[in-house]
Amino acid sequence: DVKVTQSSRYLVKRTGEKVFLECVQDMDxxxxxxxxxxxxxxxxxxxxxxxxxxKEKGDIPEGYSVSREKKERFSLILESASTNQTSMYLCxxxxxxxxxxxxxxxxxxxx
Amino acid sequence: xxxxKQNSPSLSVQEGRISILxxxxxxxxxxxxxxxxxxxxxxxxxLISISSIKDKNEDGRFTVFLNKSAKHxxxxxxxxxxxxxxxxxxxxxxxxxxxxxxxxxxxxxLSVIP
Numbered sequence: 001d002v003k004v005t006q007s008s009r010y011l012v013k014r015t016g017e018k019v020f021l022e023c024v025q026d027m028d029x030x031x032x033x034x035x036x037x038x039x040x041x042x043x044x045x046x047x048x049x050x051x052x053x054x055k056e057k058g059d060i061p062e063g064y065s066v067s068r069e070k071k072e073r074f075s076l077i078l079e080s081a082s083t084n085q086t087s088m089y090l091c092x093x094x095x096x097x098x099x100x101x102x103x104x105x106x107x108x109x110x111x
Numbered sequence: 112x113x114x115x116k117q118n119s120p121s122l123s124v125q126e127g128r129i130s131i132l133x134x135x136x137x138x139x140x141x142x143x144x145x146x147x148x149x150x151x152x153x154x155x156x157x158l159i160s161i162s163s164i165k166d167k168n169e170d171g172r173f174t175v176f177l178n179k180s181a182k183h184x185x186x187x188x189x190x191x192x193x194x195x196x197x198x199x200x201x202x203x204x205x206x207x208x209x210x211x212x213x214x215x216x217x218x219x220x221l222s223v224i225p
Binding site: 004009031033035040041042043044045048050058090092094096099100101102103104105107 | 117120145147152153154155156157160200211212213215216217218
């Protein structure tokens with residue numbers, strides 16, 4: 001079974017803090033993705049990576065950065081968290097052009 | 112500009128009946144379509160997919176229909192069960208070797224009433 005794990009299920013941070021969200025997949029997938037899910041807005045792509053050290057902006061990259069130093073790990077960084085970044089963050093991975101497998105999500109609250 | 116649209120935010124169906132979830136798209140370059148199911152506080156799970164070379168794909172109680180001329184797809188669940196209550200997302204991927212991105216709709220919340 002494909003497994004995508006995320007470092008935290010719930011996270012509470014203060015405005016201005018630097019936040020790291022970690023994602024690890026165990027299926028040797030080339031592609032990894034970060035989304036946020038908000039009520040009424042569906043899943044929106046923040047960044048994705050199709051190889052180690054490679055990254056591409058998604059639809060809403062502003063306020064975020066990413067890091068992929070190893071194939072299995074993809075990190076999402078909020079340089080200075082703001083209240084409008086309170087959301088559910090979902091990581092996914094895929095093999096070439098096949099379906100994406102999602103992690104359980106991290107519910108981030110920024111106070 | 113919403114390229115994948117799920118116009119019904121919610122749907123209620125009686126247990127045992129058919130659930131039909133609809134999805135429309137605008138981008139003619141989309142050639143692969145997927146449905147995901149999401150329970151609260153969990154990540155989405157892949158349900159079923161269809162390639163643009165087909166007009167129907169079936170997997171147990173789940174069938175996806177694709178009408179390319181209308182740029183419309185639908186997910187049928189027969190018979191519906193209470194455990195099917197979840198948010199369903201339609202997603203689409205464009206053709207092209209380097210196309211890994213999925214574009215998601217906003218989701219439809221299905222409630223199956225016992």
